[in-house]
Amino acid sequence: MPAAHYDFNVDQGSTFKMTLDLYDSANALVDLSNYSAEMQVRRSYTDDKMVCQLTSNWPYGCLGPGASGEFKKGEGVFGYTGGIVLNYQGSTGKILLEIDNKTSYWGFKGPRLFYDLKLTNNADLSVSTIIRGKVRTSPTLINTNRSGIDYKPFVVDRRPFYNLDFAVGNKGIDDWRMTSDDTQQTNPDATSGVISDPQDAARTAVEVTMQREYERGFRRFNLRTPMGARTGVTGGNALPSASWSAGDPNLGTWSDLTNITTVKSGGPIFEYPFTTTGIRMSLDETAATADRQQSFINFLKPWIDSKKTAGDPVQVYIYDGYQLAFHDTAQTDPAKGNLAMVGINDSNWSGDAVLLFPLPDFSKSSHVEFRENEVIPWRDQVGISGFIVDAASNAGDTAGNQGVARAPGYFDFYRTRGLDVIGEAVPMIIGDGGTYDLNPDLYKMTPYVGYGGGTADGITGNFWGNRNWRTILPSITDSEIHMVVQWGWQGATGGINHEYWNGTTYDWAGITAEIKQAHDNGFIVDAGFGPYLSSNSPAEEVKRSIVLDYISELGSL
Numbered sequence: 001m002p003a004a005h006y007d008f009n010v011d012q013g014s015t016f017k018m019t020l021d022l023y024d025s026a027n028a029l030v031d032l033s034n035y036s037a038e039m040q041v042r043r044s045y046t047d048d049k050m051v052c053q054l055t056s057n058w059p060y061g062c063l064g065p066g067a068s069g070e071f072k073k074g075e076g077v078f079g080y081t082g083g084i085v086l087n088y089q090g091s092t093g094k095i096l097l098e099i100d101n102k103t104s105y106w107g108f109k110g111p112r113l114f115y116d117l118k119l120t121n122n123a124d125l126s127v128s129t130i131i132r133g134k135v136r137t138s139p140t141l142i143n144t145n146r147s148g149i150d151y152k153p154f155v156v157d158r159r160p161f162y163n164l165d166f167a168v169g170n171k172g173i174d175d176w177r178m179t180s181d182d183t184q185q186t187n188p189d190a191t192s193g194v195i196s197d198p199q200d201a202a203r204t205a206v207e208v209t210m211q212r213e214y215e216r217g218f219r220r221f222n223l224r225t226p227m228g229a230r231t232g233v234t235g236g237n238a239l240p241s242a243s244w245s246a247g248d249p250n251l252g253t254w255s256d257l258t259n260i261t262t263v264k265s266g267g268p269i270f271e272y273p274f275t276t277t278g279i280r281m282s283l284d285e286t287a288a289t290a291d292r293q294q295s296f297i298n299f300l301k302p303w304i305d306s307k308k309t310a311g312d313p314v315q316v317y318i319y320d321g322y323q324l325a326f327h328d329t330a331q332t333d334p335a336k337g338n339l340a341m342v343g344i345n346d347s348n349w350s351g352d353a354v355l356l357f358p359l360p361d362f363s364k365s366s367h368v369e370f371r372e373n374e375v376i377p378w379r380d381q382v383g384i385s386g387f388i389v390d391a392a393s394n395a396g397d398t399a400g401n402q403g404v405a406r407a408p409g410y411f412d413f414y415r416t417r418g419l420d421v422i423g424e425a426v427p428m429i430i431g432d433g434g435t436y437d438l439n440p441d442l443y444k445m446t447p448y449v450g451y452g453g454g455t456a457d458g459i460t461g462n463f464w465g466n467r468n469w470r471t472i473l474p475s476i477t478d479s480e481i482h483m484v485v486q487w488g489w490q491g492a493t494g495g496i497n498h499e500y501w502n503g504t505t506y507d508w509a510g511i512t513a514e515i516k517q518a519h520d521n522g523f524i525v526d527a528g529f530g531p532y533l534s535s536n537s538p539a540e541e542v543k544r545s546i547v548l549d550y551i552s553e554l555g556s557l
Contacts, residue, residue: 003116003129009136013105019088020095022130029093032086032119039084039097039117041107041135043070050076051107054097058083060380064103074368077417084117110137152386152415154446156480160555161317161449161526162218163484164209166201167225173235174271174280176228176246176339181278186290188298201278202226202295206303209530214307214314217552218527222388224319227292228273229339230256236340238357239390243320244374245336247274247292255327256340260356264327270339297381304383315385317422318378322360322392324370329355334370343391344404360395361407371413379419386420388449393427396445402427411446422447425463426481436467438474438481447480451528462494464518474522483518485551487529487544495529497543506543512550519554527551 010016022030041052049070055061061083063076071077082103085096097117099108116132169177171184178184183201190200193207210221227246231237236257245251254270255263263269271280275287300316307314325338329352341357342349349357361367378384389395394402395410414421426448427439452463464483474481488494491501496514500507518525531545 004131005133006131007134007136009138010104010108011138012108013101015101016099016104018097022093022095031092034122035086036120036122037084037086037117039115041113041115043113045114051113052099052103054082054084056084056086058085060376062098062100062103064107073365074372108137112136152418152420156478158476158524158555159220160218160524160551161220161222161482162213163222163224163526163528164205165224167228173230173232175273176230178228178273184273185278186274186292186295187276188291188294200295200299203299206299216548220315222317222319226318231340234258236342237346238323238341238343239321240339240341241321241324242336242338242374243318244293244377246339249289249291251337254337254339255335257342260325260327260335260338301382317386317388318384319388319390321390322395323357324360324367326356331355331358331366334366334373336373359404359406360410362409362413363407375419386422387414388422388424390424392423393425393448395423396442422449424449424451426450428467438472444479447482449482449484451484470517472521476522481523482526483523484526484528485515508543508546511547515550525551525554
């Protein structure tokens, strides 16, 4: 049926709310429970930019102009509460439109604007314009601060990170590589976070691990794969960028390399692993599906807020992947819930894999849509400070000097949304004689982290040990290069302690001297391990804690 026509008034600088009732051709109210909505407001029908965009992601669905004024889809910034609510207050067919006062002040400078409101049927993806018309605006004399989030410039911060892993692969690919039942266990209504009665992995991580390391002196935290991954030979070899949507228990279209093109058309759907017992429902009849996203909202956000209120704030980052994921090669359908992808350096990254797992290009609205789905909820609903992005070492190489040319603006995507961004790994070049050095064109663009197995020399797969780190001297004034050190149980390969274990004891002086040299060279040394908490080896626990204390103390020098 043709779109209705309706004109309405907005007072500039005021919150605007309007409700509509949608009827079908039989004059019956339309159930909108399986629909999404979008409204765009422009200065003219021919203008390619907007002054306001509303989506059904209420209360985070009102976007207005940032510093650049009018904006293209995916480039607007948030003000306050707003957006579109379908079946508003439980009433079938009722639609709420809400525009916050900042957006109306900076966007509605009229006197006349144009809008249309579209609905998308999520079952068949058909789109219908249901109403359009003019917006008349009335000016205000009262100034309102510009809508949205301030730009977050790169400012060197030499404090170390404490890294916390949720998924290291111990439970296997079907459990999204979670570490244990405890890291899978999810219960947003949990009343306990202690290890003896964990109930919820997010709560335990916050109240036990992060609080313990906060008391040790760490103020920056990196959460790796909090929603899991499906990396493996068949599933894909690169960490997912879908670090938020994968935790939605109702999504139903979780994908990896094997099913990304079929999961929406009858192909296999992976089992959601986050349950009240930490065991998948197919294996535990007592388990119930639980909302992993809500757990982080309920337990991580209050902890972050409490530190800010106390005047001693923390920074929490999410670690995820650089490349994006789409269900289709035309890149029109962002793959929410994608759990693994083919990396650019993988031999299988060719043909359709390049189109399904492309390098980010934020001049494309679908790329913006994918990434915003994953970063904005972490920012607005949890309060995190930024992202550490795996395989983003060459994200600033727009000239293609290191291989494939990258689209401009990658780091600014985050910064214009008020987020910090750190690249992994560190951009390097090989000089004369086969020695490594920092890439002078890239390494000062943003912070970077080399996430390797300690700093011991010559160990295969060890980022820093293979790159003559002892001769590299990062600037401490305009660069921020992190060296993550790990610990191997009783001197196992892959930890900083490997070369300092004689089978019985550790060379404490040797370990701390190596860490001190890295710090003095200009690196920020991060902790990629935690204390050993078992009573089986008290000496192991003591030494680990001493090293963690030392790393934390170096960060204050």
